[in-house]
Amino acid sequence: xxxxxxxxxxxxxxxxxLIGKKVSTVHVRQPKLRWPIEKDxxxxxxxxxxxxxxxxxxxxxxxxxxxTLLIHLGMSGRLYLVDYTKSPEKHDHVDVVLNDKRILxxxxxxxxxxxxxxxxxxxxxxxxxxxxxxxxxxxxxxDYLFGISRKRQVVIKTFLMNQxxxxxxxxxxxxxxxxxxxxxxxxxxxxxxxxxSQLLVQSIKSVLKAxxxxxxxxxxxxxxxxxxxxYCKQSLxxxxxxxxxxxxxxxxxxxxxxxxxxxxFCSQCQQ
DNA sequence: ATCGCCTCCTGCGCGC
DNA sequence: TGCGCGCAGGAGGCGA
Numbered sequence: 001x002x003x004x005x006x007x008x009x010x011x012x013x014x015x016x017x018l019i020g021k022k023v024s025t026v027h028v029r030q031p032k033l034r035w036p037i038e039k040d041x042x043x044x045x046x047x048x049x050x051x052x053x054x055x056x057x058x059x060x061x062x063x064x065x066x067x068t069l070l071i072h073l074g075m076s077g078r079l080y081l082v083d084y085t086k087s088p089e090k091h092d093h094v095d096v097v098l099n100d101k102r103i104l105x106x107x108x109x110x111x112x113x114x115x116x117x118x119x120x121x122x123x124x125x126x127x128x129x130x131x132x133x134x135x136x137x138x139x140x141x142x143d144y145l146f147g148i149s150r151k152r153q154v155v156i157k158t159f160l161m162n163q164x165x166x167x168x169x170x171x172x173x174x175x176x177x178x179x180x181x182x183x184x185x186x187x188x189x190x191x192x193x194x195x196x197s198q199l200l201v202q203s204i205k206s207v208l209k210a211x212x213x214x215x216x217x218x219x220x221x222x223x224x225x226x227x228x229x230x231y232c233k234q235s236l237x238x239x240x241x242x243x244x245x246x247x248x249x250x251x252x253x254x255x256x257x258x259x260x261x262x263x264x265f266c267s268q269c270q271q
Numbered sequence: 272a273t274c275g276c277c278t279c280c281t282g283c284g285c286g287c
Numbered sequence: 288t289g290c291g292c293g294c295a296g297g298a299g300g301c302g303a
Contacts, residue, residue, distance in 0.1 A: 002296065006296080034280095034298085058298095074280095074296090074297060075295065076280085076282085108280095109280075110295090111279075112280070112297060112298080152273085153273080153274075154273080154275095162298095163297090170296055171297085217296080259275070259276085261297095262294085262295080
């Protein structure tokens with residue numbers, strides 16, 4: 001489900017609901033996630049008050065006085081509030097029960113997500129310390145992308161999805177941003193000109209901003225915290241549109257698997 | 272240091 | 288209707 005816009009949507013939806021709430025109890029039904037949930041995680045956050053909530057890359061961060069709860073939604077994770085009377089279903093792995101009789105519930109069928117307790121300086125944590133800049137920040141510029149891509153012999157699409165280069169760009173938005181920038185996904189990172197780098201960075205920013213504005217992209221059954229369907233499949237210009245007409249030149253959209261990931265592009269528009 | 276491949280896991284849609 | 292197969296929004300780890 002989640003790339004940056006989806007995670008951002010979840011954070012924005014949940015933050016006002018969670019700030020100031022106190023954790024009553026925590027139920028961990030399935031600790032086997034991407035990294036196992038530590039046995040003492042419940043006691044770390046019980047009786048503590050949620051101070052704030054934020055996002056770094058595709059990680060959700062819930063801050064308490066003594067540390068931070070870090071959550072990643074993986075491919076299929078969801079984090080949402082339910083009434084405490086709603087009984088858990090098959091993939092509802094963690095319930096954080098709040099003092100207002102609501103439950104912050106973590107559901108993740110594929111279990112590629114994670115939930116970790118970080119004490120102290122979070123940016124030193126191994127999952128966070130090597131992350132690249134936020135795509136919507138002022139540090140992410142055409143000059144930056146141009147510089148960091150020199151001598152890099154990886155195809156540009158894979159390069160964009162490398163979280164050490166820039167965070168938050170997943171498979172859908174990598175496809176979309178390359179289409180907007182008219183850059184072929186199989187180009188080597190090193191081959192981009194400065195001008196193309198500028199255009200690509202602008203494309204990434206505008207694609208992500210539009211998706212955030214719409215509340216994330218809905219594929220299959222994803223709904224955000226308010227149960228709004230969000231940015232829809234119809235807004236995507238290339239992703240999932242194999243053999244359909246390019247919105248720009250009417251040529252048919254190509255499909256290719258690049259590094260095990262579905263890639264869609266217009267071979268006429270994207271050079 | 273960089274790159275490519277494999278892996279974790281379940282659900283779903285498709286073809287037979 | 289049921290079965291087997293391949294694929295799905297992520298990303299760390301390993302060997303070359």
